[in-house]
Amino acid sequence: xxxxxxxxxxxxxxxxxxxxxxxxxxxxxxxxxxxxxxxxxxxxxxxxxxxxxxxxxxxxxxxxxxxxxxxxxxxxxxxxxxxxxxxxxxxxxxxxxxxxxxxxxxxxxxxxxxxxxxxxxxxxxxxxxxxxxxxxxxxxxxxxxxxxxxxxxxxxxxxxxxxxxxxxxxxxxxxxxxxxxxxxxxxxxxxxxxxxxxxxxxxxxxxxxxxxxxxxxxxxxxxxxxxxxxxxxx
Numbered sequence: 747x748x749x750x751x752x753x754x755x756x757x758x759x760x761x762x763x764x765x766x767x768x769x770x771x772x773x774x775x776x777x778x779x780x781x782x783x784x785x786x787x788x789x790x791x792x793x794x795x796x797x798x799x800x801x802x803x804x805x806x807x808x809x810x811x812x813x814x815x816x817x818x819x820x821x822x823x824x825x826x827x828x829x830x831x832x833x834x835x836x837x838x839x840x841x842x843x844x845x846x847x848x849x850x851x852x853x854x855x856x857x858x859x860x861x862x863x864x865x866x867x868x869x870x871x872x873x874x875x876x877x878x879x880x881x882x883x884x885x886x887x888x889x890x891x892x893x894x895x896x897x898x899x900x901x902x903x904x905x906x907x908x909x910x911x912x913x914x915x916x917x918x919x920x921x922x923x924x925x926x927x928x929x930x931x932x933x934x935x936x937x938x939x940x941x942x943x944x945x946x947x948x949x950x951x952x953x954x955x956x957x958x959x960x961x962x963x964x965x966x967x968x969x970x971x972x973x974x975x976x977x978x979x980x
Contacts, residue, residue: 748811750774750889750919751795755806757787764790764802766944772889777912777920777954779934781927783978786940788923792816792891795921812889812919819894821878823866829853830862833880844884852880855914872903879907883914890915892922896929908932908959916957927974931967932959939977948974 750772757764765787772778772795780788790800794808796816823832833853834844853862856876866874875895882890892911896904912933924930930937937948952966960967 748774750810750812751921752807752809753791753794755804755808757790757800757802757804759802763942765940766942767806768940768945770938770945772919772921773936775917775919776935777915777922777933778936778938779922779924779930780938780940781924781930781934781948781974781978782940784925786942788925788940789893791940792893792921792923795889796891810889813887814889814891815882815885815887816891816893817878817882817895819897821866821874823874823877825866828863828865829858829869829877829880832866832877833884835881836885849880849884852883855883856880856910872899872907875899875903875907876910879911879914887918889919890921892920894923894925897924897926904929905932905962912954912959913957927971927978928962928967930974931970932962937974939974941978941980946977948977 753768753770756767770791780791782788790802793800794804795810796814824835827835830849830853833849837844853859856879858873858876861869861873878895896907899907908929922933934950935954937950939946939948951970954960
């Protein structure tokens with residue numbers, strides 16, 4: 747399988763269809779934004795790829811050809827561990843000896859070098875999301891799944907995190923689940939709209955600059971955002 751991941755099938759919650767038959771294939775690099783309103787099954791598709799429990803009944807095929815890292819909306823930080831401890835948590839849980847120099851480099855990359863020994867309670871919401879991003883990067887997986895990781899942040903911090911993520915995740919396969927057309931318009935190399943009747947591949951008229959999110963105020967981004975909103979409302 748040349749694709750990083752494949753999901754083909756449909757899902758139900760009880761006797762109610764969650765989503766119609768879908769056929770989603772992730773390439774070996776770039777950002778795919780899975781966009782849609784709440785409750786249509788976006789996170790279910792992401793969790794299927796991650797191999798996690800979904801709470802839904804799925805009939806179909808799921809294949810993953812890359813090791814996976816997941817970053818969720820809730821940073822999921824451990825309250826009694828400092829920033830460094832949270833960033834290296836996965837490696838330590840696996841019984842590995844995490845590389846302190848690499849952890850330090852990533853913590854610096856997300857702008858928290860002066861807070862490496864702070865507990866989560868002493869960090870802002872945006873700073874906690876930066877820790878979660880550094881932890882995701884520390885896992886060093888080629889396939890990264892982002893489940894609405896910035897939706898709880900204020901607009902300014904959200905834009906900053908989008909810029910940072912685009913830069914630090916360059917060269918990986920990224921699936922971003924989002925309900926925000928503006929976010930998809932900034933980050934998507936490919937945009938797929940999920941509605942109750944299935945998936946629609948959306949035209950992305952401009953390529954995203956290498957390792958950068960599109961400018962939030964660029965005319966083509968604003969036009970794409972409006973077009974996506976119309977698609978979600980249809």
